[in-house]
Amino acid sequence: MKDHRGRPVVAVTGLGLVSPLGFGVVDNWAALVAGRSGVRPITRFDTANLKTSFAGTVMLPEEAGGRFVRSADRMHRYAEMAADEALAMAGLGGKGGFPGPLVLGMPPIEIEMADRVAAAARANTPTYPAMVGMPPEEMRRDRTLLVGPPARLAAQYGTRGAPLALSTACATGVTAIQFAMEAIWYGEAEAVLCICTEASITPESLIRFSLLQALSTRNDSPETASRPFDATRDGFVMAEGAACLVLESAAHAKARGARPLGYVLGGGEFADGFHRTRSNPDGSTIVTAMRRALDDAGVTPEQIDYVNAHGTSTPENDKMECLGMQTVFGARVPPASSNKSMIGHSISASGAIEAVFSLLTIRDQKLPPTINYHNPDPAIVLDVVPNVARDARVERVLSNSFGFGGQNSCLVLAASPV
Numbered sequence: 293m294k295d296h297r298g299r300p301v302v303a304v305t306g307l308g309l310v311s312p313l314g315f316g317v318v319d320n321w322a323a324l325v326a327g328r329s330g331v332r333p334i335t336r337f338d339t340a341n342l343k344t345s346f347a348g349t350v351m352l353p354e355e356a357g358g359r360f361v362r363s364a365d366r367m368h369r370y371a372e373m374a375a376d377e378a379l380a381m382a383g384l385g386g387k388g389g390f391p392g393p394l395v396l397g398m399p400p401i402e403i404e405m406a407d408r409v410a411a412a413a414r415a416n417t418p419t420y421p422a423m424v425g426m427p428p429e430e431m432r433r434d435r436t437l438l439v440g441p442p443a444r445l446a447a448q449y450g451t452r453g454a455p456l457a458l459s460t461a462c463a464t465g466v467t468a469i470q471f472a473m474e475a476i477w478y479g480e481a482e483a484v485l486c487i488c489t490e491a492s493i494t495p496e497s498l499i500r501f502s503l504l505q506a507l508s509t510r511n512d513s514p515e516t517a518s519r520p521f522d523a524t525r526d527g528f529v530m531a532e533g534a535a536c537l538v539l540e541s542a543a544h545a546k547a548r549g550a551r552p553l554g555y556v557l558g559g560g561e562f563a564d565g566f567h568r569t570r571s572n573p574d575g576s577t578i579v580t581a582m583r584r585a586l587d588d589a590g591v592t593p594e595q596i597d598y599v600n601a602h603g604t605s606t607p608e609n610d611k612m613e614c615l616g617m618q619t620v621f622g623a624r625v626p627p628a629s630s631n632k633s634m635i636g637h638s639i640s641a642s643g644a645i646e647a648v649f650s651l652l653t654i655r656d657q658k659l660p661p662t663i664n665y666h667n668p669d670p671a672i673v674l675d676v677v678p679n680v681a682r683d684a685r686v687e688r689v690l691s692n693s694f695g696f697g698g699q700n701s702c703l704v705l706a707a708s709p710v
Contacts, residue, residue, distance in 0.1 A: 293541070293542045293543040293546075295557070295558075295590065295709065296590035297590070299477040300476055300477060300479075300541040300542065300543065301541065301542035301543075301555060301709040302473050302476050302477070302539055302540070302541065302542070302555060302556045302557075303539070303540050303541070303542045303545045303550075303552035303553075303554075303555055303709075304537050304538065304539055304552060304553050304554050304555065304556060304651060304705075305381070305382040305383070305538050305539075305540055305545050305550045305551070305552055305553060306377075306378035306379055306380070306381040306382025306383075306384065306536070306537065306538030306553075307377070307378050307381055307535075307536070307537060307538075307553060307648050307651065307652075308373070308374035308375055308376065308377030308378035308379075308381070308534075308535065308536035308537075308648075309374060309377070309533070309534075309535055309536075309645065309648055310350060310370045310373050310374050310533045310534045310535075311330060311348070311350065311531070311533040311635045311638065311645060312330025312331065312332075312348035312349060312350055312531055312532070312533065312635050312636060313328065313330040313634065313635055314330075315373060316377055317377065317381075317648070317652070320649075321649070321652050321656075323634070324631065324634055324635075324649060324660045324681075325656075325658055325660055325661075325681040326681075327634065327661050327663045327679060327680060327681065328634060329514075329515040329516070329518075329633075329634050329663065329664075330348050330531075330634060330635050330636070331346060331347065331348050331514045331515055331517060331518060331529050331531075331634075331635075331636050332346060332347075332348075332349060332514055332515070333345060333346050333511075333514055334346055334347050334349060334493065335349075336349065336355075336360060336493075337494070337495055339495075339498075342495065342498050342499065342502070343498075343502045343507070343509050344498055344501075344502055344507045344508065344509055344511065344530075345511045346510075346511060346514035346517065346529070347493045347498075347529060347530040347531060347532075347636060348529060348530065348531025348532065348533075348635050348636030348637075348638065349493055349531075349532060350370065350532050350533055352366065352369055362404060362407070363401065363404060363491045363492065363494060364401050364440075364441070364491075366491040366532070367398065367399075367401070367441065367489050367490070367491035367534075368441055368444060368445070368489075370489045370490070370491060370532065370533055370534035370641075371396070371398075371441070371445060371487045371489040371534050371536070372445070372448070373534065374487060374489070374534040374535055374536035375445070375449060375485065375487050375536045377536070378485075378536035378537060378538050379449070379485075379536075379538065381538075381553075382538040382540075382550060383548070383549075383550055384483075384538065389450040390449045390450050390451045390452070390483070390485050391452070391482065391483045391544075392451065392452055392475075392481040392482060392483035392484050392485065392540075393451050393452055393453045393454075393455065393456065393475065393480075393481055393484055393485070394442060394445055394446045394449065394451040394455040394456070394484075394485045394486075394487070395455075395456050395458070395468050395469075395471050395472045395475075395484055395485070395486045395487070396441060396442045396445060396455060396456065396457045396458070396468070396487050396488070396489070397457075397458060397459065397464040397465050397467065397468035397486075397487070397488035397489070397640050397641065397643075397644060398441055398442075398457055398458075398459060398464070398488070398489055398490075398640055399459055399464075399490055399491075399492050399639060399640040400459055401441070404494055404496070405494075405495065405496055439457075441457065441489075442455035442456070442457040443455060445487065449485060451485055452481075453481075456471060458471065459640060460695055460699045460701070461639070461640075461695030461696040461697055461699055462602075462604075462637070462639055462640075462642060462643070462693055462694060462695035462696060462699075463561070463643060463693040463694065463695035463699040463700060463701040464488060464639070464640040464641075464642075464643060464693075464695070465488040465535065465640065465641055465642055465643025465644030465645065465646070465647065465693060466559065466561075466643035466644070466647070466691065466693040466701035466702065466703050467561070467643070467699075467701050468486050468487075468488050468643075468644060469486055469537065469539070469556065469559070469643070469644060469647055469703060470559040470561065470701065470703070471486075472484035472486040472537075472539045473539060473556050473559060476539060476540070476541050482540060482541050482543075482544040483538065483539065483540040483541070483544055484538075484539045484540075485536070485538060486536065486537045486538075486539055486644065487534065487535075487536045487644075488534060488535050488536075488640060488641045488643065488644035488645075489533075489534035489640065489641050490531070490532045490533060490534070490638045490639050490640040490641040490642070491532045492530070492532065492639060492640075493530055493531075493532050497530065498530065501530065505527070506527055506528060506606060507527045507528060507529070507530065508525075508526050508527035508528065508529055508605065509526065509527065510526065514529075516664045517529050517605075517664075518605045518632055518633050518634070518636055518637075518664060519605055519633060519663075519664035519665060519666075520601065520603035520604065520605045520610055520630035520632060520633050520662055520665070520676070521601075521603060521610050521614070521630070521662060521665060521669060521672050521674060521676045522605075522664060522665050522666065522667050522668075522669065523667040523668060523669040523670075524666075524667050525605045525606065525607060525610060525669075526605075526607070527605065527606055528604040528605050528606050528632070528636070528637045529605065529632070529636035529637060530636060530637060530639070531632075531635050531636030531637055531638040531639075531642075532638055532641070533635070533638045533641050533645060534641050534644075534645075535641055535644035535645040535647070535648050536644075537644065537647065537648065539556065542555075542709060553651055553655065554651040554654055554655070554705055554706065554707060555705065555706050555707075555708065555709045556647075556703060556704070556705055557588075557589035557590065557591065557688070557704040557705065557706050557709070558585055558586075558587075558588030558589030558590065558591075558703075558704050559584075559585050559588055559589075559701065559702060559703045559704070560580075560581045560582065560583065560584025560585030560586070560587070560588055560701070560702050561581055561584065561699070561700060561701040561702070562577050562578075562580040562581040562584065562700050563577070563697070563698050563699050563700065564576075564577035564698035564700070565697075565698055566698050567697075567698070568696070568697060571609070571612060571694055571698050571700065572698065573608060573612055574615075575612045575613075575615040575616040575619060577698060577700050578612065578613065578616040578692070578694055578700050579616045579619045579620055580700075581692075581694075581700040581701060581702045582616060582617070582620045582690065582692065582702050583620060584702070585690065585702035585703060585704050586620075586690070586704065588704070589688075589704035589706075591688060591704060593620055593621045593622070593624075594624065595687075595688055596621070596626050596688050596689070596690045596704070597626055597684065597685060597686045597687055597688055597689065598626055598627050598628070598629075598650075598653060598659055598684065598686050598689050598690075599617060599625075599626055599627070599628035599689070599690045599691075599692065600628075600629070600631065600646045600647075600649060600650045600653070600689055600690070600691040600692065601613060601617075601628040601629060601630045601662075601676075601692055602630070602632075602692040602693055602694045603628075603629070603630025603631075603632055603633070603662065603676075604630075604632055604637055605630075605632060605633070605637075609694065610669075610672060611669070611671055611672060613692065613694065614671070614672040614673070614674055617674070618673075625674060625675070626675075627659055627675045627676075627677050627682070627684065628674050628675065628676060628677075629659060629660055629661055629662040629676050629677040630662045630676070631645070631646055631649050631660060633661075633662045633663045633664055633665070634660075634663055642693065643691070643693035643701065643703075646691050646693070647691055647703060647705060650689040650691045650703075650705045651689075651705055653686055653689060654686050654687070654688075654689060654705065654706070654707045655707075657683060657684060657685060657686055658681055658682070658683055658684070659677045659681060659682045659683075659684050659686070660677070660681055661677045661678065661679050661680050661681050661682070662676040662677055662678060662679070663679055664679075665678040665679055666679075686707075687706060687707050687708070688704060688705070688706045688707070689704070689705045689706070690702060690703070690704055691703045691704075691705060
């Protein structure tokens with residue numbers, strides 16, 4: 293029950309998913325291997341004056357009647373739905389009494405502009421400073437939102453100790469799993485409830501990413517807008533959703549009769565500080581993150597059968613990731629596909645969602661495709677599993693997450709602990 297460094301083996305015993313492809317592991321995986329896109333026009337707010345009018349949105353069941361759910365509540369609901377599924381799968385049943393702490397990966401939360409306008413109107417000062425500054429009662433609400441999600445979820449599921457909430461941009465999901473894994477390694481916990489959630493599809497977020505020229509603007513064809521590694525890629529597609537993983541020491545899982553769904557062998561990270569949004573274009577920082585993950589897991593590049601690529605569909609990132617993989621793997625780069633071609637980029641939740649998909653890839657021995665791949669980029673020489681899923685022997689997966697600000701994190705997941 294120990295790994296190559298004498299640390300407790302970390303098993304995954306429960307999985308939960310919410311994504312633009314649907315609710316639950318079964319529906320999400322079926323849609324993913326079928327190559328179905330979950331990207332669609334945005335309908336929850338007016339997009340008439342926005343450069344990008346589509347995203348990977350998720351409609352909650354309670355929104356069917358036209359009710360609008362604000363981002364903070366939406367984020368909690370996604371987290372709750374993913375956690376309920378993962379706990380049931382793990383046999384830790386329902387809400388209350390989880391035998392370990394909570395690690396929550398989440399985006400920074402802010403009051404949406406519509407609420408700021410309403411607050412300013414109530415204060416009879418409909419000015420921009422009033423909308424931004426907020427009256428005192430709204431400021432108290434804002435502070436509550438910043439600390440509220442982990443506290444609410446911890447109380448809801450009866451986790452132990454102080455909950456940890458973190459945000460490392462697009463690497464958040466993997467960072468959260470690494471924190472959970474290390475808590476088990478260092479004897480601080482026998483089990484950890486790891487939830488990552490994202491609900492930032494708002495006019496403000498779309499405007500900010502558009503100003504960075506980071507988003508695709510293919511408004512005439514949302515389903516084909518996310519095209520990682522394709523020569524015609526023009527930006528990423530925002531998305532939302534959540535993933536939950538129940539992580540346990542293998543000894544704890546065995547003692548209670550739980551069946552592991554897979555194992556997290558190790559992780560690696562490296563931050564470069566090169567730019568506020570860009571990673572170093574020479575790829576050196578992501579090379580370091582990948583190599584650290586392999587070393588931490590005790591595996592060689594030759595033992596990786598598949599890479600769950602970060603693959604955002606931005607011109608620079610995809611090229612840099614290819615360069616990094618070629619450096620790490622040499623002449624034998626394993627197949628590498630991008631789930632984001634179908635679900636978009638769910639930022640804070642993306643690394644955890646992709647970790648779940650990686651474990652399902654191992655379970656079913658099937659590589660999910662990169663859809664919308666029709667024009668190979670001569671600068672990117674990779675087997676991206678174009679357009680159609682493929683049966684393959686998969687024992688170990690490297691899952692990459694490279695975040696804005698140069699926060700780079702990678703995981704190695706496997707079918708067995710050795």
